[in-house]
Amino acid sequence: MPELGRAALLVTLGLSVYALVAGAMAAHLGRRRLARSAQNALVASFATTAVAAAVLLAALLRNDFSFTYVSRTTSEALPTAYTISAFWGGQEGSLLLWLLVLTGFGAAAVSLNRRWARDLIVWVVPVFAGVATFFAFLVVAVASPFATQVAPTDGAGMTPSLQNPYMLAHPPLLYLGYVGLTVPFAFAMGALLSTKLDERWLIATRRWTLFAWAALGIGQLLGSHWAYVEVGWGGYYAWDPVENAALMPWLAATAFLHSVMIQERRGMLKVWNVLLVILAFSLSLFGTFLTRSGVVNSIHSFTQSSIGPWFLAFIVLVVTVSLGLLFWRLPQLRSPTKLESPVSREAAFLYNNLLLLALCLAILWGVVYPMLSELVRGEAVVLGRSYYDFFLRAFGLPLLLLMGIGPLIAWRRASLKSLATTFRWPTGVAAATGIVLLLLGAGSSVPGLVAYTFSAFVLATIAMEFARGTRARKALGASSWPAAFASLISRNRRRYGGYVVHAAIVMLAIGIAGSSAFDSVAEAKLARGESMTIGDYTLRYSSLDERATANATEIRATFDVRRGDRDLGTLQAGKNAYTIEDQISNEVGIRSDRLTGEDLFVIAEQINRDGSVQFRVFVKPLVNLIWLAGLVFLVGSLVTLWPDRHEQRRLVARASEAGLPATR
Amino acid sequence: MARKASPARLVIALSVAGVLAVFLLYTSIAGGGNPSLPPSELAGRTGEVQLAGLVVGPVRGDAHAGGLRFRLRDISGESRTSVAVLYTGSVPDLFKVGRHIVVNGELERGTFVAQPGSMITKCPSKYAPKSDSA
Numbered sequence: 001m002p003e004l005g006r007a008a009l010l011v012t013l014g015l016s017v018y019a020l021v022a023g024a025m026a027a028h029l030g031r032r033r034l035a036r037s038a039q040n041a042l043v044a045s046f047a048t049t050a051v052a053a054a055v056l057l058a059a060l061l062r063n064d065f066s067f068t069y070v071s072r073t074t075s076e077a078l079p080t081a082y083t084i085s086a087f088w089g090g091q092e093g094s095l096l097l098w099l100l101v102l103t104g105f106g107a108a109a110v111s112l113n114r115r116w117a118r119d120l121i122v123w124v125v126p127v128f129a130g131v132a133t134f135f136a137f138l139v140v141a142v143a144s145p146f147a148t149q150v151a152p153t154d155g156a157g158m159t160p161s162l163q164n165p166y167m168l169a170h171p172p173l174l175y176l177g178y179v180g181l182t183v184p185f186a187f188a189m190g191a192l193l194s195t196k197l198d199e200r201w202l203i204a205t206r207r208w209t210l211f212a213w214a215a216l217g218i219g220q221l222l223g224s225h226w227a228y229v230e231v232g233w234g235g236y237y238a239w240d241p242v243e244n245a246a247l248m249p250w251l252a253a254t255a256f257l258h259s260v261m262i263q264e265r266r267g268m269l270k271v272w273n274v275l276l277v278i279l280a281f282s283l284s285l286f287g288t289f290l291t292r293s294g295v296v297n298s299i300h301s302f303t304q305s306s307i308g309p310w311f312l313a314f315i316v317l318v319v320t321v322s323l324g325l326l327f328w329r330l331p332q333l334r335s336p337t338k339l340e341s342p343v344s345r346e347a348a349f350l351y352n353n354l355l356l357l358a359l360c361l362a363i364l365w366g367v368v369y370p371m372l373s374e375l376v377r378g379e380a381v382v383l384g385r386s387y388y389d390f391f392l393r394a395f396g397l398p399l400l401l402l403m404g405i406g407p408l409i410a411w412r413r414a415s416l417k418s419l420a421t422t423f424r425w426p427t428g429v430a431a432a433t434g435i436v437l438l439l440l441g442a443g444s445s446v447p448g449l450v451a452y453t454f455s456a457f458v459l460a461t462i463a464m465e466f467a468r469g470t471r472a473r474k475a476l477g478a479s480s481w482p483a484a485f486a487s488l489i490s491r492n493r494r495r496y497g498g499y500v501v502h503a504a505i506v507m508l509a510i511g512i513a514g515s516s517a518f519d520s521v522a523e524a525k526l527a528r529g530e531s532m533t534i535g536d537y538t539l540r541y542s543s544l545d546e547r548a549t550a551n552a553t554e555i556r557a558t559f560d561v562r563r564g565d566r567d568l569g570t571l572q573a574g575k576n577a578y579t580i581e582d583q584i585s586n587e588v589g590i591r592s593d594r595l596t597g598e599d600l601f602v603i604a605e606q607i608n609r610d611g612s613v614q615f616r617v618f619v620k621p622l623v624n625l626i627w628l629a630g631l632v633f634l635v636g637s638l639v640t641l642w643p644d645r646h647e648q649r650r651l652v653a654r655a656s657e658a659g660l661p662a663t664r
Numbered sequence: 665m666a667r668k669a670s671p672a673r674l675v676i677a678l679s680v681a682g683v684l685a686v687f688l689l690y691t692s693i694a695g696g697g698n699p700s701l702p703p704s705e706l707a708g709r710t711g712e713v714q715l716a717g718l719v720v721g722p723v724r725g726d727a728h729a730g731g732l733r734f735r736l737r738d739i740s741g742e743s744r745t746s747v748a749v750l751y752t753g754s755v756p757d758l759f760k761v762g763r764h765i766v767v768n769g770e771l772e773r774g775t776f777v778a779q780p781g782s783m784i785t786k787c788p789s790k791y792a793p794k795s796d797s798a
Contacts, residue, residue, distance in 0.1 A: 233756070342675050354679040362687075370700060382714050383697035384768075387690070394686045525728060575757070584757045605754050606728055614728045616754060 002067060005055035005146040008048045012099070013136035015045035019129035027122040027194065035122045039110055042125055045132060046103035053100050056093060056145050060086055066151040069093060075157035077551065082163050088171045089158060091307070092145035097172070098288075099135040101179040105208070106132065109183050113204045120200055124190030131182055134314050142307055160552075160578045160585055166226035173219030174246055178284040180212020181249060184256070185281035185322075188274050192325045197270070197332050202260050207641055209260075213253040214637035220246050221630040232588035234521070234601055234618045236626065239388040241367050245287030248367075251360040252280035255353045258406075262349050265411070270333045271326065272353070278322045279357075283364070285315045290367065341413040348406040355399045362391040393447045397454060400509055403502050404458035407465065407495075425464060430457035448517030455506045455513075462499045462506075469496070493644045500636030507629035511597070514622025521619075523605075527612045535619045537600055538562045542570070544611050552576040554587070557604050557613050561591060573602040573615070597624035698768060703736045704743035706771055714768050715776055720746050721761040727752055736776070739764055748774065753781030 023038030025031070056069070060083050065071035073086040073093070087093045106128035114121050139145060184205040191201040223243070224236040237243060256276040262269045289311035326333075339346055366383045373381040408422050433456035434449065442449045469488045470481065478484035489496045522534040531540040540560045547554045556574035560567070573589035589602040599620045606614035700714040717736030725733045732755065737746035751767060759765060765785045769778035 233754070339675065347675060350675060351679065354676070354683075358679075358683045358686075369697065373699075380700040381697045382700045387697065390690050391686075394690070586757050603754070606726070 001055055001059060001064070002146040002148050005052045005059075006140075006144065008052035008055065009096075009136065009140050009144070009146070012045045012048045012052065012103070013133065013140050015041045015048065016103075016129050016132040016136050019045065020126050020133055023122070023126035023129055027126065035125070038125050038129070039114065039121070042103070042110060042129055042132070043107040045129075045136075046100075046107040049096070049100045049103045049136075052139075052146075053087075053096055056096060057084070057087060060084065063155070064151070065153075065155050066148050067145075068147040068149045069145045071149070071152055071155040073155070073158060075155040078155075078158055078163075081165075081168060082158055085162075085168050085171075086158060088175065089162060089167075090145075092139065092143045092147075094171070094175070095135060095139050095143055095307075096145050097175055098179055099132065099139060101175055102128075102132055102135060102182055105179060105183055106186070109187075109205070109208060117196070117200045117204055120187070120190050120194055120196045120204070122190075123193040124186050127186040127189040127193075128182070131186070134310075138307055138310060142310060160576070160583055161230060164226065164230055166222055166230070170219055170222040170226060173215045173222065177212045177214075177216025177219055177246070178249065178287065180208060180215060181253060181277075181280050181284045183208035183212070184277045188277040189322060189325060192274065192322075192329045195329065195332055197329065199264055202264060202273070206260065209253060209257060210637065210641050213250065213257060214634070214641070216246060216250045216253065217637075218630060218634055220250065221627070221633070225627055225630075228623075229588070229590065230585075232586040232603055234603065234616070234620075236515075236623075239363075239366070239385055242287075242291050244363050244367050244388075245283075245290045248360050248363055249280045249283040249287060251356050251363075252276055252283055255356040255360070256280060258349050258356075259353050262346055266337050266346060268335045268337055268339065268346060269350075269353075270335055271330065274326050274333070276353075276357075278319070278326070279360075282315055282319050282322075283360075285311065285318065289315060343409070343414045343416070343419070345406065345409045345411045345414075348402060348409050352399065352402045352406055355395045355402070359391060359395040359399070362395065363388065366391075396509075397447065397450055400451065400454040400458065400506070403505065404454070404461040407499070407502075408461055423461075426457045426460035429460035430454070432456075442518070445513075445517035448513045451509055451513035451517070455510050458502065458506050462503050465499060466496070489639065490644075493639050493642050497636050497639030497642075500639055501633055502636075504629045504633035504636055507625045507632060511622050511625035511627075511629060514597075514625070515599075515620040518622075519618055519620045521616065523614070523616050525608075525612055525614045527610070532615065532617065534600075534617050536564050537617075537619065539571075539602070539615075539617065541613060541615070544607070544613070552578045555604075555607055556587070557607070557615075559589070559602065561600065571600070571602060573604040575604060575607060592624055597622045597628070599623045700766075702738040702740070702743070703747040704738050704745040706747050706776065707745075709771055712768060712770050712779075714766060715747070715749075715778075716764070716766045717747075719759065719761050719763050719765055723761060727755045734761075736765070736767075747771075747776050749776045749778060751778040751783060753779075753783070756783060756785040758785035759783065 019038045019041040022034055022041070026034035026038055056067075058064075059067045059070050060074060061080070063070065063074065063076055063083075069090055069092050070086075073090045074083050078086070088097050110121055110125055110128065113124075184201075187201040187205045191197050220243075223246075227233075227238075228236040253276075256273060259269045259273050259276060263273050289308060339350070341347065366387050369383050370380040373379060404426060405423070410418060430453050434453035437443075437449055437452055442452065466485070466488070470484045473484035473488045473491075474481060478487055520535055522532060524530075524532040526532060526541040528541055528543065531538055533539070538561070540562075541557055542560055543558045545556050545558070547556075554574065554576050556572045559571045559573075560569075561571050562568060568591065571589040571591050572587075574587050576585050576587055577583075578585070586603060589604075591600040592598070593600075599618070601618040601620060603616040604613050605616050608614070698712050698714045699709075700716060701709065703715065703717045706713070706715060715736060716739065718739050718741075720735040720737050723732065723734040725731055732751045733748065734751075735746040735748055737744065749767065749769075756765075763785055765783055767776070767778040767784075768782040769776050771777075
């Protein structure tokens with residue numbers, strides 16, 4: 001069986017190289033049949049990669065420990081679901097999954113657009129094939145998932161912290177996101193190479209980018225939630241390089257999704273858009289490099305592996321070639337229109353882009369700073385949490401405000417008078433919110449108060465937009481208010497889905513501000529029967545129990561929780577000791593208030609022999625809004641991703657207006 | 665055609681200036697970060713540093729009463745030098761002899777006194793576990 005896997009990957013490599021070379025030749029010489037054959041090779045490489053993936057999956061499911069990979073990541077006792085997740089639990093399997101998704105996306109994106117944008121596609125194919133060649137080379141020559149050994153009696157098993165449902169969804173979603181960013185990159189490069197620099201590459205890739213971006217966003221939020229409930233240190237994001245590795249391409253992709261609208265509508269920012277695509281794709285590669293190469297200290301420990309230098313070389317190649325290409329095509333990328341006023345929708349989007357990019361680059365600077373300082377000063381200097389928090393506030397808060405302004409401000413040129421009219425209500429709502437919160441004592445954290453005030457402003461603009469739109473649809477003859485609302489959204493999914501996503505980001509901001517700027521913490525060592533208080537909560541430590549399960553010993557401290565005079569029942573926190581893996585894991589107790597979104601979060605830090613326990617307790621207001629924001633984000637993304645006939649017609653009409661072969 | 669100066673340039677220039685100002689503001693109020701060192705390079709260092717190393721036993725004491733005492737040596741294993749560490753505050757689950765940890769603190773009379781609660785342990789390798797460190 002491993003031979004079949006190895007052979008399949010070798011064929012994949014061959015097909016990718018063929019698609020790269022033949023595709024480039026065909027595009028350059030204008031050979032249609034050769035181009036077709038290169039396309040078919042790309043599609044076939046997906047099939048052969050799928051064969052290799054099936055071999056690995058089968059080996060995992062059969063617990064075939066003669067596969068080195070299988071013995072290292074699983075064990076006999078591991079439940080089936082986690083045995084499947086071992087596919088991406090190790091480096092070689094992750095790379096294979098990457099290749100599988102890459103060839104799959106490539107085959108689909110090329111096939112879907114081949115009639116509509118043939119002249120563009122001929123150059124997209126070799127770009128895709130180039131990226132696929134790199135990954136196929138890695139799994140063939142550097143990190144093969146099909147290495148074999150004399151089968152041991154049992155495998156090494158999986159780290160307990162990875163044995164939970166989050167690990168079934170979080171890594172694959174991130175991969176879908178990372179790899180998905182290859183699609184806009186390949187089309188952008190295809191457009192540059194073919195000099196078909198019209199808006200078709202944007203139209204062809206809009207949904208792919210949205211999909212990758214949504215997957216990356218939801219994948220990250222799932223990771224945060226996992227950290228919050230499973231890792232149990234009381235937080236959900238630690239600005240760790242590996243976490244930042246996923247955040248940076250997401251920020252770049254967010255900027256791209258916004259600036260694309262300016263190019264579609266006004267033909268501006270063409271160079272900028274290509275730059276953002278290159279940046280997003282390079283950052284997704286860089287993220288993988290960070291997680292694999294062990295060049296920076298991270299709480300996710302990644303043993304130094306052999307693929308680091310390959311990745312670095314590939315990133316350098318990608319950045320050099322794509323920037324070179326962009327520079328070469330600069331004369332063709334001149335915009336026909338110019339920014340007319342610094343107070344206009346275009347300008348607002350530009351500010352949004354610059355802020356997103358500034359935040360992204362500030363994070364990148366923080367991530368690479370230890371490496372740079374080591375090079376320059378011979379000593380790695382690490383920038384801590386305060387660095388990232390500072391820039392999140394400095395760039396994030398203005399971004400929040402712009403989220404309310406951007407969608408409402410007039411195109412081209414807005415007069416100050418019209419601004420006053422448009423934003424009369426939202427400004428009033430924001431001011432009222434700010435004053436009420438100040439009276440309630442939210443002034444203890446100025447950034448928190450500002451975040452809440454801006455959030456109120458944005459939510460007011462979103463509500464206003466929905467209300468105005470629904471009223472207009474009703475006036476145009478919708479039978480009922482719900483019908484008017486539904487028709488409003490279905491007629492412009494992109495716009496109103498976007499508002500839903502904005503609402504999700506506002507919820508996220510409120511949740512982050514609440515749980516980080518207005519949280520409280522208390523620590524105490526309690527003997528049985530003793531109590532501690534935090535805020536208006538009282539926790540009485542009543543009992544300590546020990547229980548043996550199949551693979552762990554579970555120790556739990558039980559509390560009686562009261563808030564004021566109200567009895568809130570009991571809450572448990574403790575530790576699990578895993579026998580085989582010889583590991584201990586914190587099992588935190590969380591009590592969520594459904595009405596206010598506040599969490600009471602209890603960690604049993606140290607359980608002493610005499611039965612006393614060192615507790616650490618947090619009260620985190622509004623933290624549940626973060627997870628709820630994930631759901632709203634998903635809904636908003638789905639609305640924008642949903643096929644939209646109106647939009648398609650508009651885009652095709654605009655494309656044909658520009659004299660393009662828009663026959664789809 | 666008489667070119668009217670586009671506000672785009674002004675916008676970008678102002679934005680870049682704004683970003684630089686924010687950066688300057690940061691460095692002036694918060695200063696730089698901490699140097700990250702292995703135990704073998706710690707000798708004679710003053711000031712706050714980040715120490716990354718491998719835990720060497722025995723581990724004694726109580727992190728919540730008097731402090732936890734253990735030694736750290738280089739992860740790379742090239743140097744046998746180790747340094748005594750005194751740590752208070754929450755101890756991550758994964759802390760034990762043989763693990764890689766990172767703590768912030770300062771060298772005081774030969775002992776690295778860690779800031780309370782600053783310890784982070786590295787996840788046991790999610791990708792390709794190494795068996796030699798256990």
